[in-house]
Amino acid sequence: MNPSSSPIATITDPIVEVRDLNLYYGTSQALRGISLDIPRKKVTALIGPSGCGKSTFIRCLNRMNDLIDHVRLEGEIKLDGQNIHDGSVDVIALRRRVGMVFQKWNPFPKSIYENVIYGLRVAGVKERTLLDETVEKSLRRAALWDEVKDRLHQSAMGMSGGQMQRLCIARAIAVAPEIILMDEPCSALDPRSTSRIEELIRELQGEYTIIIVTHNMQQAARVSDFTAYFYLGSLIEYGLTKRIFTTPRRKETEDYITGRFG
């Protein structure tokens, strides 16, 4: 059975459709014939050992790989039916629709307030009330408001790691994206901050489409609706998280999630 053929059929009205995606860094191939559909307003976890291509894959979805030299892409990525590599697609607009939270929190050396509204500022929003509202709404959404509401205009660099990562989530939410990509958002956090972020992801699902790359199998099991297992640049298995973790169809997946490998 073609491992990637079944998930495509099971997902109705996907927000992202990827077909036969190959990606090369120079001559080495990092993604091999990836085809999968991402369900709308669900949490999809990408798991797999280091170097399996999962981070590379999500960086395709907001075209962050454009920034890297010598990257070549084949295949098709559609967002709401439109190929994101079409000449008519504005990559700036694409990145507003597809937000991203990085492995290592990267707040700008600015105030908390300015961090949250950065996406709006660069989009040209100037109305004070709208900015103020967005800051409060986004920080509340990221479960950070109560901790920082009295120091919005202080530098974001004085926060804890977990707070900074939630600020980065708030910053991504502020531009009202449809999809939020999370590239191992908890890998540099302590367990307590990690569980806060996981709670947050569960709260955000249903409102946003979330695609999370994680090394942590329990995390994938806890927060996601769908799970895709990547290995050596290929998509090995994809399906409902519950199903993947209870009855994996492929031997490799089972070995990985039971910890026998990876």
Next chain:
Amino acid sequence: MPDLTPSGQSILRSARGSSHFLRETLGRYYATLCGDLIILLTVTMVAFITVKGLAAFTGPHPLSPLKFLFSSHWQPDADPGEGGPQFGTLAFILGSVSVSGLAVLLAAPLAVAASILISVIAPRAGENFFRPVLELFTGIPSVVYGWVGLSLLVPFIRNQFGGLGFSLLAGGLVLALMILPTITTLATDALQNLPDSLLEGSYALGATRWQTIHRILLPAARPRILIGVTLGMTRAFGEALAVQMVIGNSVRLPDSLLNPMSTITSVITMDMGNTVKGSAWNNALWSMSLLLLAITFGFIVIIKRLGPQDTKNGNHF
């Protein structure tokens, strides 16, 4: 690794053996000695210049420090009958300030723009072409800059704007050219040392390249860029030869871009050969050297002030 243990131990033992110990000790003493020598040389020089520089303000006919700093009446060879020699250096202080200020004003925006090109816009061409060219520029001796200024710039200014050509403008342009590589190199380092995550974070929120540069990268690199600008200013302030060749060296307050004037350094280099050791004139030149030293220290203090703030920011990345 069973049989590594005994031989490993013997290796450790021989490492603590006498020859290694000796080398270790000798090396440490050598480094300490060299370090101390540098400190000693610096202290000696500062002490020497201070003693020589203060000589003018003591002795039988002391110079008034206020007059020295705030008078522009410079007549070092006037006869006592004409009121005696006058050593007011205000014109030169202002000359130095305005010529190096002009140089920084001209060079800093260009340097920052060039550093953006090298570090963000065209990094590959930057590393392969612009960087080596910049390094070449820093290696050109100042007399060459001065000569080029003298043979191209001075006639150009004379023909275009009138006057002698020897002018504040000519000095400022030559200095700007000289400090451009310094500021560009430091600004480029500042931008290149920023973590990529800042750039990615900005792009991921839908910022354009220019928005990323001027809203995120430049503010984040600002403290270190300012260090570069201050170093450029310091170099411009201390430069003597190239400036002296194009600035005209007339004693007057800087009142126009096109008028000739003098700087502290140009007066020292021009006059030091004409004065008798221990004379009032000679002492006044030493005082000007002391003044230069003090101003340079001032710049270094500014750089140090900018420095820690920068590392404080840096620690968070």
